[in-house]
Amino acid sequence: MEEKQLIGELNRILTLEHGHLGMYRDFIDHEEKEIRRTFRRFAEIEAEHVEKVKSILYNLGAKPSFVVEGGDIIGSLFGFTINKAASIKDIIKIYSAIEKKSHEGYAAFVSKIEQDADNRNRFLAEIVSSNMLESHLMHLWLEDKLRTM
Numbered sequence: 724m725e726e727k728q729l730i731g732e733l734n735r736i737l738t739l740e741h742g743h744l745g746m747y748r749d750f751i752d753h754e755e756k757e758i759r760r761t762f763r764r765f766a767e768i769e770a771e772h773v774e775k776v777k778s779i780l781y782n783l784g785a786k787p788s789f790v791v792e793g794g795d796i797i798g799s800l801f802g803f804t805i806n807k808a809a810s811i812k813d814i815i816k817i818y819s820a821i822e823k824k825s826h827e828g829y830a831a832f833v834s835k836i837e838q839d840a841d842n843r844n845r846f847l848a849e850i851v852s853s854n855m856l857e858s859h860l861m862h863l864w865l866e867d868k869l870r871t872m
């Protein structure tokens with residue numbers, strides 16, 4: 724993969740990760756204790772994802788930048804708008820769909836760069852694959868939660 728394309732993809736991922744962080748950042752507002760605890764940890768995981776992608780960009784000598792500036796990143800990138808009155812079940816449904824998309828997006832990115840002729844890019848695939856795994860784990864937790872609601 725060309726350097727410019729790689730940096731573009733990473734910045735797009737960074738923007739999405741920022742959106743994910745925004746989903747869980749207000750964990751304290753949820754009524755149910757299990758959701759508060761889980762979303763608090765998910766917020767920490769998403770913050771780690773943001774930092775990991777940022778540090779890859781810095782180490783490539785690139786500047787982290789958002790593909791979509793401010794506002795409703797999730798709405799503009801995923802086509803979901805979460806209204807304030809949405810039930811927790813609906814919110815979890817949307818988050819689950821977003822984590823599924825995230826996992827699929829990472830899987831496509833990882834498989835692209837792990838086949839790269841460039842050793843460095845193959846190594847990057849190993850670093851970002853942990854984000855891929857964690858988006859899958861979050862998706863599975865959300866799906867499991869939905870089954871009991």
Ligand SMILES: [Fe+2]
Binds near residue numbers: 740768769772854858
């Ligand atoms: Fe994430």
